Amino acid sequence: MSSLGPHASFIVTSYAVVAAxxxxxxxxxxxxxxxxxxRLRELEASGVTRRSGRQATDIR
Amino acid sequence: MTSLAAxxxxxxxxxxxxxxxxxxGVLFFLTVTVLMPFAIGPDLAxxxxxxxxxxxxxxxxxxxxxxxxxxxxDHEDGSLDLILMGRTPLELACAAKxxxxxxxxxxxxxxxxxxxxxxxxxxxxxxxxxALTLLVGTPALTFTGMIGAALAVTLHRGGxxxxxxxxxxxxxxxxxxxxxxxxxxxxxxxxxxPFSILCALSLVSLVVGPFAAAASLxxxxx
Amino acid sequence: MTLIDxxxxxxxxxxxxxALPWLAGATAILLLIGFYQAAMAPDDYQQGATxxxxxxxxxxxxxxxxxxxxxxxxxxxxxxxxxPLADVAAKAATPIGAAFTFLALVTGxxxxxxxxxxxxxxxxxxxxxxxxxxxxxxxxxxxxxxDDPSRAARAAAVLTLVGALNLPIIxxxxxxxxxxxxxxxxxxxxxxxxxKAFLIPLLxxxxxxxxxxxxxHLAAMRNEILRRRVRSLQMxxxxxxxx
Numbered sequence: 320m321s322s323l324g325p326h327a328s329f330i331v332t333s334y335a336v337v338a339a340x341x342x343x344x345x346x347x348x349x350x351x352x353x354x355x356x357x358r359l360r361e362l363e364a365s366g367v368t369r370r371s372g373r374q375a376t377d378i379r
Numbered sequence: 380m381t382s383l384a385a386x387x388x389x390x391x392x393x394x395x396x397x398x399x400x401x402x403x404g405v406l407f408f409l410t411v412t413v414l415m416p417f418a419i420g421p422d423l424a425x426x427x428x429x430x431x432x433x434x435x436x437x438x439x440x441x442x443x444x445x446x447x448x449x450x451x452x453d454h455e456d457g458s459l460d461l462i463l464m465g466r467t468p469l470e471l472a473c474a475a476k477x478x479x480x481x482x483x484x485x486x487x488x489x490x491x492x493x494x495x496x497x498x499x500x501x502x503x504x505x506x507x508x509x510a511l512t513l514l515v516g517t518p519a520l521t522f523t524g525m526i527g528a529a530l531a532v533t534l535h536r537g538g539x540x541x542x543x544x545x546x547x548x549x550x551x552x553x554x555x556x557x558x559x560x561x562x563x564x565x566x567x568x569x570x571x572x573p574f575s576i577l578c579a580l581s582l583v584s585l586v587v588g589p590f591a592a593a594a595s596l597x598x599x600x601x
Numbered sequence: 602m603t604l605i606d607x608x609x610x611x612x613x614x615x616x617x618x619x620a621l622p623w624l625a626g627a628t629a630i631l632l633l634i635g636f637y638q639a640a641m642a643p644d645d646y647q648q649g650a651t652x653x654x655x656x657x658x659x660x661x662x663x664x665x666x667x668x669x670x671x672x673x674x675x676x677x678x679x680x681x682x683x684x685p686l687a688d689v690a691a692k693a694a695t696p697i698g699a700a701f702t703f704l705a706l707v708t709g710x711x712x713x714x715x716x717x718x719x720x721x722x723x724x725x726x727x728x729x730x731x732x733x734x735x736x737x738x739x740x741x742x743x744x745x746x747x748d749d750p751s752r753a754a755r756a757a758a759v760l761t762l763v764g765a766l767n768l769p770i771i772x773x774x775x776x777x778x779x780x781x782x783x784x785x786x787x788x789x790x791x792x793x794x795x796x797k798a799f800l801i802p803l804l805x806x807x808x809x810x811x812x813x814x815x816x817x818h819l820a821a822m823r824n825e826i827l828r829r830r831v832r833s834l835q836m837x838x839x840x841x842x843x844x
Contacts, residue, residue, distance in 0.1 A: 324650035326715035333708045334636075337657045340700055341813065348820045355827035362834040367841065526763055530756050534746050543742050544760065547735045551770045580770070591763050594680070598755035 382467050383475045390479030393452070401483040404445040405491050411437040412495045423500045430499040431509045431560035437495070438488050438513055439520060439553055443542055445484040446524040449476060450532040450596075459532070459596070469593040477525045477588060485517040508563035508570070512577060516556040519581040522588030523548045529592035533599040552580050608685050610826050617819045624816040631809035638802035645799075654712040656802050660810040662705040662726075665733060666768070668698030668814065672740075673765040676758035686822070688754030689829075691761065692744055693821035697814060699737035705730055729771045736764045750829060 323330050394401045415433045416426055426433075453459040462472050489510055496506030527545035534540060559573040635656065645652035672694050678687030709727060710720045721727065740760055747753035 323653075324644065326649070326651045329711045329715050330651060330653050333654045333657055333711045336707050336711075337661070337704055340704055344697065344700055344817055348817060348824060351824045352820070352827070355824055355831055358831045359827065359834070362831065362838060365838065367834045367838045526759070530743065530760060540742055540746050543739045547732055547739060548763065548767055550732055551767070587763065587766065591759050595756055595759050598759070599752065 382465070383471055386462075386467075386472060386475045387479045387482075390476055391483045394448070394480065394483035401445075401487055404441040404484045405487045407444050408437045408441040408488050408491055409495065411440060412498060416498065427500045427505075430496065430501040430505060431512075431564065432557050433499060434492060434495060434509050435513070435516075435553055435556045435560070438492075438517060439549060441488055442485060442517060442520045442524060443545060443549075445480070446521070446528045446545065447531075447541060449480050449525060449528040451528075454532050463596065469596060470589040473525060473529070473592040473596070474522075474585070474589040477522050477592075480525075481518055481521040485521055488517065489513045505560070505564045509560045512556045512559045512563075512574065515574070515581055516552050516577050519552045519577070519584040520549055522581075522584035523552070525588050526591045526595065529595035530599065532596070552577070555580060610686065610689075613686060614823055614826060617823050621816065621819060621823075624812060624819065628809060628812040628816050631805060631812060635802055635806035635809045638805055642802050643798050648716060651712065651715050652799070654708055655799070656806045658705060658708040658712055659803060660807045661701045661708060662730065663807060664810055664814055665698060665702035665705050665730060667811075668694055668701060669733065669737075669761070669765060669768065671818075672698065672761050676761040676765075679754050679758040680762075686826075688751065688758070689822050689825045690818070691754065691757060692750070693825050694818055695737060695740050695744065695757075697817050697821065699734065699741060701810075701814070702730060702734045702737055706734060725772070729768075732771050733768065736767070740764070750832070 412433060415429070415437075419425060419429065450459060453462065463469060465472070492510040492513060493506050496509065501509070524545045526548070527541045530544055531541040555573045555577040559570060559577055562573055563570045639653055639656040642653060642656070644650050672691050675687045675691035675694070678684040679691065706727070709730070713722060713727075714720050740757060743757050743760055744753050747756065
């Protein structure tokens with residue numbers, strides 16, 4: 320890649336911030352998913368059932 | 380129609396009697412306007428230039444302060460439920476309450492403007508320009524603020540949320556209010572254009588505000 | 602598989618589970634291609650390499666507005682058509698839209714410093730995007746203020762629609778205000794149409810970011826549905842224990 324010119328730091332910072340926030344979004348959504356599944360598994364284990372009788376963690 | 384008139388009269392009486400609603404707003408307006416010169420410094424020329432903006436900001440914040448009372452007092456003693464169950468359309472009832480609130484809390488602000496204009500070294504022409512824009516713009520502040528008040532009424536920590544909800548919606552009114560005042564004072568731009576947009580914003584809020592507030596109340600109080 | 606099937610949360614979840622890997626893959630590929638093209642793009646005759654910021658700034662700015670549009674449609678779905686998943690869609694989209702708006706502001710600010718000499722300028726675009734960001738934040742505050750998701754949904758739907766009305770007013774009024782007080786500092790990249798060397802990477806990035814939004818949105822909706830299941834199970838558990 321050719322030189323980014325005199326303002327290279329601004330360009331790099333912009334792309335870095337975009338990458339950081341996008342990765343943070345992906346991370347938060349993934350962690351949230353795992354946390355909800357974990358809580359559902361705990362609730363099922365303690366004997367609560369859904370009205371339909373299906374598994375709470377069943378997403379198929 | 381008489382039920383609406385009764386609602387308006389009742390609201391005005393309560394706002395003026397409790398001594399809180401109407402006059403606290405003016406007091407807050409006075410406080411903010413007095414604090415500004417302390418913060419900015421005694422530079423009179425600067426105060427004159429910033430005068431319309433300071434007055435408009437003070438009026439905006441003062442009306443925000445009193446908006447809280449629009450629905451909460453009625454909600455607490457149950458009259459809000461009665462209004463909801465009544466035969467008058469909820470949108471008209473909301474509009475009536477907003478009108479009463481503007482008469483009791485907004486008009487005193489406008490009346491206080493000439494006095495405060497003196498504090499900010501504004502001449503008569505500037506002060507009357509600001510007062511006129513406030514006269515036209517404060518209904519917009521009240522009616523859009525009513526939307527936030529209706530949304531926040533059923534929430535426990537509603538007060539601060541109300542401010543957060545209402546402020547972004549009030550920004551266009553502020554922008555055009557100050558623009559119209561500045562146009563009247565310094566005037567390369569005609570006064571009429573921002574002023575008519577300000578009028579348009581108020582008229583739109585007269586319609587949108589009651590409908591949105593009524594929808595919020597219906598859904599929030601279920 | 603008709604549209605009405607999508608109203609069923611379980612069906613929606615199974616569809617999402619199958620679609621997400623493909624969507625994520627397509628997003629990654631497009632964003633990588635876009636990034637490569639952006640890196641390879643020539644220097645602008647006026648701005649030099651700094652024009653490369655455009656390839657991340659413009660898609661985020663466009664998405665910031667687009668997401669509010671999606672939320673407005675979802676709000677109509679909640680209030681008018683009572684679609685069961687409409688409020689899930691609205692709630693899931695809000696933080697994602699706020700993030701894109703934040704990125705538009707930050708990248709715009711970083712673009713402005715070398716180009717205009719200042720990190721912030723109260724010009725039409727930046728101010729109206731800042732107000733949009735404030736509206737996203739106030740909407741997020743509203744969602745968190747009410748415990749019951751379906752009550753919060755109706756309040757948030759009203760606020761979303763009022764905000765949608767406000768957006769053209771803000772854009773218009775700030776343009777106006779700018780004309781009164783300051784001359785606009787408009788960036789021009791070679792006239793009305795962008796050169797192909799800039800247009801193609803921009804479009805690739807725009808589509809890539811849009812796919813990113815769709816992917817994140819569906820995943821967030823899935824999380825929200827699971828969160829509501831947790832809540833209803835917890836309430837059932839509480840009532841069972843009380844009995």
